[in-house]
Amino acid sequence: MAGGRTVPVLTVCLLILLLWYVGAVFLNWQTEGDRLARMSDGPIPFGQHLVATWNAQRPVLPAPHQIAAEIWKTTATVSPLSRRSLFYHAWVTLSSTLLGFVIGTALGILLSIGIVHSKTLDKSLMPWVITSQTIPILAIAPMVIVVLGNLQITGIFPKAIISTYLSFFPVTVGMVKGLRSPDAMHLDLMRTYSASRTQILAKLRLPASLPFLFTSMKVAVAASLVGAIVGELPTGAVAGLGARLLAGSYYGQTVIIWAALVMASVMAGLLVGLVGLAERIVLKRQGARP
Incomplete structure (x- = not known):
């Protein structure tokens, strides 16, 4: 029974992650496009723009890996008794x-x-x-x-x-x-x-x-x-x-x-x-x- 539930659960989780990344692209596209435009005089490559939406410093919607990195930083790299933990x-x-x-x-x-x-x-x-x-x-x-x-x-x-x-x-x-x-x-x-x-x-x-x-x-x-x-x-x-x-x-x-x-x-x-x-x-x- 447990094995029969694993595949559907993983499938749903992967679908959520995919939709999350897509949502991060749409919500962060404008702000990151404006930031890149201020830093560059020429056209912005699509790939660079896409990666920027997943690594924005102040994202409208952070990408899942950014949230995972923040959780790791505030749990594994500091003392559990610290106010930063x-x-x-x-x-x-x-x-x-x-x-x-x-x-x-x-x-x-x-x-x-x-x-x-x-x-x-x-x-x-x-x-x-x-x-x-x-x-x-x-x-x-x-x-x-x-x-x-x-x-x-x-x-x-x-x-x-x-x-x-x-x-x-x-x-x-x-x-x-x-x-x-x-x-x-x-x-x-x-x-x-x-x-x-x-x-x-x-x-x-x-x-x-x-x-x-x-x-x-x-x-x-x-x-x-x-x-x-x-x-x-x-x-x-x-x-x-x-x-x-x-x-x-x-x-x-x-x-x-x-x-x-x-x-x-x-x-x-x-x-x-x-x-x-x-x-x-x-x-x-x-x-x-x-």
Whole structure:
């Protein structure tokens, strides 16, 4: 099965790289043409112009090899503890991501348990949970940072709160669906055994909700990373992937921006993969089929 997926994945990756290089040519063609024209009195050879679009110092769209070179320079050639290291900035963002993800997951589970067991919470709280996600995170993040800053709460916690805001929602919705997934026949059987609500929750509802929980957590951990990065933007942070995005924007260095984005995507993939690994281990111990 793994071998059968390798060729399609590689094909798609190669196609993306090809389109990326083509896009770099079109987007950088005008600026590089103007630069070469200022440096030369005669006509510019097509090959020279083409190569220039892939090696521009301030490209509109950097070529993939330029992004790879920037990632190598900021990871392999500097100390991981240096502020010039992309690993250092990734760790700053990751710490906020994980804290927000843990808080958001715990909050989502608690809210879902309350919603499933209380009609009042189901009718009153669930609509607010859904409505909360209609507010743009870019509007909420500055307010959270300012309010917590006035309370002398700084560091990773304000960013973790923003991550929590994005990550609790998928967990809440997924767990509500999962806790309600057992068949009515199974619920009736538990009641015939005089099982309490707590016993039904622990022995039936929670085991049945595990597949829904882990699926929601995969979405939540990626959303938590987005929240951590967004939380770094309104603060003018000096550390974190959000800070690298700001630095690249201030100095017009799109290569720095893309390198930070690639690192963020790699982190998201690894985090989702770790959640998937935990899912397989837990469900296997629960006796689920592979």
